[in-house]
Amino acid sequence: MNELNFRAPKGTRDILWPDSERHQRLVDIFSAVVGEAGYTQVITPMFEHIEVFQRLGDATDVVRKEMYDFQDKGGRHLALRPEQTASVVRAFAEHRPNIPWKAWYTGPNFRYERAQKGRFRQFSQVGVEALGTEDPYLDVEVMALAWRFYERLGLSQIKLEVNSLGNKDDRVHFMDALSQHFEKYLKDLSEESQKTLEVNPLRVLDSNREQDSDLIASAPSMIDFLSEDAKKHFSLVQEGLDALDIPFIVNSKLVRGLDYYVRTAFEFVAESFDAAQNAVGGGGRYDGLAEDLGGPPTPGVGFAIGSDRTLLACEAEGVFQTLEPVTEVFVVDTTGGLAALSLTDQLRSAGFKTDRAWDNRSMKAQMKAADKSGALIAVIVGEEELATDTVTLRDLRESTDQIEIEKEIIIETLRKRLR
């Protein structure tokens, strides 16, 4: 058997401590930030009927090239989720919770993309979706939540870009103008973009091929096609961001890679790294999606933040690095191990992070293990302590001070020392 088969598949990775802890803490902080704003967690399946994701747009890379789809044993055509908005809106349409429905989520997504730094085939997101109102200040609320989350992680080099993609009708006019523009210079477009143009001219704007860059730069701008209504919405969004002192720039070329967006679209870009993959989050409004997925017409807005890329940004800025100690108390037992077994159980129940040595090794070997564990205090049980119902506490930090105490006051003594 080929040895390579036992490695994690391309574009996936194993996340071990301390990175695993950072991932978990990132989710904890996110849930705290959005919890303060009344968002409750929704957990949707990791796979759906493929039709759910086809609503992301026939011409999007996500649908055309990147879907992990398969037939199950019952002959259903399913796909691993490439993102969670479609699933969450499908769940909304299925369960019809009261509106406004404000939900948050986390978990892995799957896209068959070209793997590179910050771009994986399995990656994690945290995000929110808010359904049930067209209020432009809700767009501001969700953007502010993402902003406050980055702030709480300690990130300061994040840039917010916003745009309006107009209402559905505005989009049709804009797409006509785009088609005319690109068709005029068809020969100059990359072959790939020529094909994309036939399906959806908007998606040509996503192309990052060098050959297309001049034509994209000279393409018409969505801002010029906004209806009065969409313009008003967009100006209120900007006013709201100003009121919250959230800095942003208007990027009229921002179209996002998914088709469901109308009106507000936004992206968070990490300025701390120069990698191509520096979008750490993005979102927008998707007012027609609930209806497309079998629900009542319901406006919605949300975002998703890429956890993996956000942690790369934290690394680049040198923030969100300090972790809690894994072990606070280490039990050393040279009397056979039974004392350690019950002491660790007792200390863990009292809330101390407690570990111990194994294999009944020498005092010296166990103390070495205690040091290596990073624990702050060693609790030592030797023959003498066992006979007198005492334990010896040894400081493992600055000093090597030690005291012998009655075993029955161990918890209150440790509490005084550690809390």
Ligand code: HAM
């Ligand atoms: P998205 O822009 O496709 O939007 O993804 C959001 C974020 O997920 C990106 O900014 C990026 O940080 C991260 N991400 C995407 N693909 C990868 C990848 N292959 N590897 C690592 N990170 C990645 C959405 O997914 C929409 N559902 C956002 C949304 C929510 N819109 C409305 N509500």
